[in-house]
Amino acid sequence: MIHVTRLNGKTFTLNALYIESVEEFPDTTITLTTGRKYVVLEKAMEVEKQIVAFYRQVQLLSNPHLRGENEDEEE
Template identity: 70%
Template sequence: MIQITRLNGTTFTLNALYIEKVESFPDTTITLTTGSKYVVLDPIDEVNRRIIEFYQSVQLLSNPHIRGEEDEE
């Protein structure tokens, strides 16, 4: 889960596993695989950093094949 701030200043948590895309129009817009969209105050770079940190915390990026490594040690 990542913490996000709505345009009105309230914060909420979002399950990063359901994020399909993150865009900037110039407000950051997060689209989920369900089709739901959230426009947030957080800059796109910060949202992407939080997503990567979340993936690492649940070891989603621990598989060497996902990371692009050829040989598994």
């Protein structure tokens, strides 16, 4: 889950697994896979950092293939 703030100042949590896109126009708009949209005070980069932190916490980014790494490549 990530914590974000509505434009009225109230905070709430979103399940990061359902986030399809994060855009700024200029307000940050989070679109879920259900089509529902939320406009929040946080900048898109801050939301994206929270999403990555959540994925790491639930070990979704622990697999090298999901991180875009190839174990066969030599450094």
